[in-house]
Amino acid sequence: MMRGITYFVFSTLAVSAAEVKVLLISPPELKEAWSEYAEMRGEQGTSMKVIPTDDIAKQYAHGDLQNKIRLCVQEHITKEGFHTVILGGDSSPEGGLIPDRDTYHLNMWGNDTDIPTDIYYLSATSWDLDGDGIYGEFEDDRGAISYPDGSLSIGRIPVRTADDVQAYAEKVKAYLEGETISELAMACEVRGAYAKVLRSGRELIPKAWPEGKVSFFFNDFTTWDAEGEEGDFDLSPENLRVKFSEGVIDKWHIHGHGLIDRWILEKGEFFSYEDVAELRNERPLVLTTVSCFTGHFDAEEDPSITEAMLRQPGGGAVLIIAPAREGKPHFHRPEKDFRLMVVEGKLDGTTMTMTAFWTAALGEQRARAGHALALSKAGFAKDSEKSATYHQGICELNLLGDPSLPVR
Ligand SMILES: [Ca+2]
Ligand SMILES: [Ca+2]
The missing domain is CATH 3.40.50.1460 (Rossmann fold)
Structure with a gap:
């Protein structure tokens, strides 16, 4: 009955606090606010590098902005030893400040075409094996879907303004x-x-x-x-x-x-x-x-x-x-x-x-x-x-x- 019991025996991929390096993806308009936040987090013992999406769009040639962000994250993971990613902005159906990657799902509940899937950004793989522009299809894209292994982590702070960033920073401090x-x-x-x-x-x-x-x-x-x-x-x-x-x-x-x-x-x-x-x-x-x-x-x-x-x-x-x-x-x-x-x-x-x-x-x-x-x-x-x-x-x-x- 307890087939899930293995969930509680975690792997040894733990990252010690001192090693944590965080990549913070910022929309251009919040770069200053996020840089202040990164400075505060640095003083609190967590080092952060802020990189704005306009730089990412220029530096990486392939695909849409989501793919370019994913490639940028990959490079930071493999070449610079980053483990953790922050997406520093809200997303909307038109894209928003930091667009999400919509994935497609057809299952016992019916179908959903636009599930925002932030773990996509940690993947070495594209999530679109068949190249039809629809991501995360359970069967058709299976070979290109990858899930967290416990060594990398991601979160999104869905803010819209510099005031939101500052309010969030104050709460983190508290x-x-x-x-x-x-x-x-x-x-x-x-x-x-x-x-x-x-x-x-x-x-x-x-x-x-x-x-x-x-x-x-x-x-x-x-x-x-x-x-x-x-x-x-x-x-x-x-x-x-x-x-x-x-x-x-x-x-x-x-x-x-x-x-x-x-x-x-x-x-x-x-x-x-x-x-x-x-x-x-x-x-x-x-x-x-x-x-x-x-x-x-x-x-x-x-x-x-x-x-x-x-x-x-x-x-x-x-x-x-x-x-x-x-x-x-x-x-x-x-x-x-x-x-x-x-x-x-x-x-x-x-x-x-x-x-x-x-x-x-x-x-x-x-x-x-x-x-x-x-x-x-x-x-x-x-x-x-x-x-x-x-x-x-x-x-x-x-x-x-x-x-x-x-x-x-
Ligand atoms: Ca929102
Ligand atoms: Ca596909």
């Missing part, structure tokens, strides 16, 4: 200067998902992180209920704001329904832009979520709720992993596995990715955020070669934020 917090909270609004979220939070994460505490914020019971009044602390937008703002817990997993602009909570209430605008939490959050579309950073509509959390000055989040589209439960045998998910807490691919991220980041390995997600995805590489739905899962879960940050 984050790194704060005390370590050994508590993670898991919110869950969907009863069918209780079993798997509890398994993740009571069994799998504590096993890797025994000194930590995991709290629960479900519709029907919470860590903060009055005695004998199970569930009286509602999973409401107001209560979520209170918990985000207290500074007691900075690590969150949110499970449940969502849309591009909201997390849907108990009684159909939702947490949206007005709630984000009120956040002044000095301790910025690290957040994973499976909620549909909350990570849809590449839409015409902007910001998505996760981008709003990252851009909120003086509050919100510094790191988020979220699905760019539906965030469906990815399973090998859906006809059996859905029932096991509800009854026994079998973890689907998306929930497993988040769980493995937390265990790599908080466990003995103390992997930095991007590295933790890379290790998590490396654990899914074989599944993704076999299954078109896992292939979609590994593509659509992007890290938003600076991948070189520790999770502390």
Whole structure:
């Protein structure tokens, strides 16, 4: 039953903190702002090189801008020993500041033609074996698709303006200067998902992180209920704001329904832009979520709720992993596995990715955020070669934020 147990035996490709070299890809108009950020991160012990996309477009001759960025990253990996990449700008259907690479998916959920796939930028291969200009086709492009092996990492900071960069920089500073917090909270609004979220939070994460505490914020019971009044602390937008703002817990997993602009909570209430605008939490959050579309950073509509959390000055989040589209439960045998998910807490691919991220980041390995997600995805590489739905899962879960940050 525990075919996924190998996810938690990570490879030894760990990169020590001193060796981390980060390549920051900047749009020309944010070069100055990102150079200041890189200087700050250098002083904090993480060296960064900023390279603007107009230079990349001139230096590399082949293909579209996405391909040129990929070639530039490859050169920095192979010749200069870089491990980590930051994409320093938002993406939109027309391209945006740092365009994403759209990949094509046809699987048990139907088809999607434009899943933004930032892991593409770490690849030595083109993701378009048949050369038809459609990337990441599960069968036709198989020989040119490559997944993270745990040694390289990437994240996107989906900002649009120099002010966004500065606000983000200030939050990173506050984050790194704060005390370590050994508590993670898991919110869950969907009863069918209780079993798997509890398994993740009571069994799998504590096993890797025994000194930590995991709290629960479900519709029907919470860590903060009055005695004998199970569930009286509602999973409401107001209560979520209170918990985000207290500074007691900075690590969150949110499970449940969502849309591009909201997390849907108990009684159909939702947490949206007005709630984000009120956040002044000095301790910025690290957040994973499976909620549909909350990570849809590449839409015409902007910001998505996760981008709003990252851009909120003086509050919100510094790191988020979220699905760019539906965030469906990815399973090998859906006809059996859905029932096991509800009854026994079998973890689907998306929930497993988040769980493995937390265990790599908080466990003995103390992997930095991007590295933790890379290790998590490396654990899914074989599944993704076999299954078109896992292939979609590994593509659509992007890290938003600076991948070189520790999770502390
Ligand atoms: Ca193709
Ligand atoms: Ca966006």
